[in-house]
Amino acid sequence: MPQHRDPLTTKPLTAAQQALGRLLEQQQRECRAGNALVGADAEAFLDALIERFEAHHARVSRKLSK
Known part of the structure; x- marks a missing residue:
């Protein structure tokens, strides 16, 4: 699996x-399809x-710091 990096x-x-990022991409696809959540x-x-x-x-973070 490729490692994604912060640009x-x-x-x-x-x-x-x-x-x-994947959820935001899905929201963008839904926007283009007219099925997106809007406004509030x-x-x-x-x-x-x-x-x-x-x-x-x-x-x-708490678990890893123990």
């Missing part, structure tokens, strides 16, 4: 960053998604 830092992307629904969805990723990242 600004050239560091490898984390699994969470890659997953978020899209904003609420993305806010919830980011909160879940941040919570997951915090849990993983």
Whole structure:
């Protein structure tokens, strides 16, 4: 599997960053197809998604630091 890199830092992307990227790409495809969430629904969805990723990242970081 190719390793995706952050274009600004050239560091490898984390699994969470890659997953978020895939979800955003899916949202863009749905937008083009006319099936996307719009306005407040899209904003609420993305806010919830980011909160879940941040919570997951915090849990993983705590486990790795033990």
